[in-house]
Amino acid sequence: MTALMGSRGTGQEGQPTWWASLAVRSASLPLPAEHRYRYRQEFLAELYAMTPAEQRHHATGVLSRAWTLRGALTDPARLTPKEAAMVKPWRCRLRLHRWQFLRGAEGQVYRECRGCGKQRIDVYKEGPGPMWG
Amino acid sequence: MATPRMTLPTQLVLRALLAEADREQYGGELGAAAGLPSGTIHPILARLEGVGWLTSRWEEIDPRAEGRPARRYYQLTPDGLELARAALARAYSASARPAWLRPQGEQS
Numbered sequence: 099m100t101a102l103m104g105s106r107g108t109g110q111e112g113q114p115t116w117w118a119s120l121a122v123r124s125a126s127l128p129l130p131a132e133h134r135y136r137y138r139q140e141f142l143a144e145l146y147a148m149t150p151a152e153q154r155h156h157a158t159g160v161l162s163r164a165w166t167l168r169g170a171l172t173d174p175a176r177l178t179p180k181e182a183a184m185v186k187p188w189r190c191r192l193r194l195h196r197w198q199f200l201r202g203a204e205g206q207v208y209r210e211c212r213g214c215g216k217q218r219i220d221v222y223k224e225g226p227g228p229m230w231g
Numbered sequence: 232m233a234t235p236r237m238t239l240p241t242q243l244v245l246r247a248l249l250a251e252a253d254r255e256q257y258g259g260e261l262g263a264a265a266g267l268p269s270g271t272i273h274p275i276l277a278r279l280e281g282v283g284w285l286t287s288r289w290e291e292i293d294p295r296a297e298g299r300p301a302r303r304y305y306q307l308t309p310d311g312l313e314l315a316r317a318a319l320a321r322a323y324s325a326s327a328r329p330a331w332l333r334p335q336g337e338q339s
Binding site: 112125136137139140141142143144146147155156157158159160161162163166167169170171214215 | 239242243246257258259268269270271273274275277278281298299300301302303
């Protein structure tokens, strides 16, 4: 396995490129010593079967979140403000949700935003409610 | 067992785990299923594993035969499965209903 982990691919799909490999190895450096080997192997394994463009995207993401991962490993209950605020699409922050109407297990109709997963139950009528909020 | 904060990314990861609760998934697969950007998934998985909701193990393959290293696979623990379902239900009910519609005693 170690030999595979250490290979410097040629950039073909299925083999990590040398810079993606270097980036994810670097991402494991800030981690606590007892977790470093595990995550280095895990990050490297995920590069396989990716195209070079996907590897670049993945390696950049992993590298940029290395200190967040360190925080999660040292204190699982801690949450950075950035993480709490991230991901929610700007449309949803403006309450311009993209609702889809679904039916629950008991037959009740509810709507769920495709962007952020927020759910609403329309209690007054079966049909669509206001498309904002 | 401690409860992680139910941020939106955490909820998305739990939904992806619950959708395939009977099989193990690796980090990249979970990140894609949850629609999270690369690098975001591992801190969340580490937190969930740290509080005991998740368990993980190395894939049992021959790396030379497969042509790739073993992946790390994650799955909800039996306790984590129940706690995740309950936490998601609480998160959705709290966000979906205004305070005056909630049953008495339910916290927001």
